[in-house]
Amino acid sequence: MNAAPSLSSPLPLIWVLEDDPGVREVITQTLVSRYRVQEFDSLDGFELALTQSAERPKLLLADLGLGDRSFLSYLKTRETPLSQDVPFFVITGNDDLPAFEECVAAGASDFITKPFGRATLTGKINRLLTHHDQPFQLDQATFVALRDGVRSKTLTSKEF
Numbered sequence: 001m002n003a004a005p006s007l008s009s010p011l012p013l014i015w016v017l018e019d020d021p022g023v024r025e026v027i028t029q030t031l032v033s034r035y036r037v038q039e040f041d042s043l044d045g046f047e048l049a050l051t052q053s054a055e056r057p058k059l060l061l062a063d064l065g066l067g068d069r070s071f072l073s074y075l076k077t078r079e080t081p082l083s084q085d086v087p088f089f090v091i092t093g094n095d096d097l098p099a100f101e102e103c104v105a106a107g108a109s110d111f112i113t114k115p116f117g118r119a120t121l122t123g124k125i126n127r128l129l130t131h132h133d134q135p136f137q138l139d140q141a142t143f144v145a146l147r148d149g150v151r152s153k154t155l156t157s158k159e160f
Contacts, residue, residue, distance in 0.1 A: 011036045012058040012129065017046045018091065019067040023114065027061060030118045031125070042068045050085060058129055060088035064099060072099055075106040083107025089128060091116075 014031055017040045018024040028037045038057070040046040043066055060082075062071045071090065075082055082088060089110040090103045100111050109128050112121060 013038065013055060014125070015040065015046070015049070015057040015060045015086070017043070017060060017062040017066070017071070019063060019065075023063070023091075026118075027121065030121055034122070035125075042066065043071070043074055044068060056086055058087070059125060060086050061125075062088055062090055064090050064092045064096075064103070072102055072106075075103065075108075081107045083109075087128065089124065 012035050014035045015038050016024055016027050016031075018027065019041050021041070024039050024041065028039060031037050035058075038049070040049065046060075046062075064071050083106075087109055088107070089112065090100070090108050091112050091114065092099065093114045095113050100108075103111065110124055112124060
């Protein structure tokens, strides 16, 4: 754990699942002033914490391409959707729209491609944590998002 919570109000906990130590360090340095961060460099360590940790994170940031296994394969083989245990978004080294669509179908809230800016990362996290209780639905046939009964404009494939 890289940040201690304040005594009056604990900072939200974010888990980072990333096998690249440099990327993991950038993410942690970006988040540590606003969140408590727990890092994992493998799915095995993450799975162990998921089963044994008393505190669930507010959000998981997970790299799709891990050294030990594919995060997408992991999502597909779980008995229950990961999003039932912890909200998450994926980090990827490429702009692979079909893989992202599969992650959304498996419960991912968003994604970010490497390299990413610190402001983009914190903006996405803040948005997700602020709107966590207000899920939206995606219509793949029409490229429209729906939240609280309100339809978005038709999105481009990249926005979707």
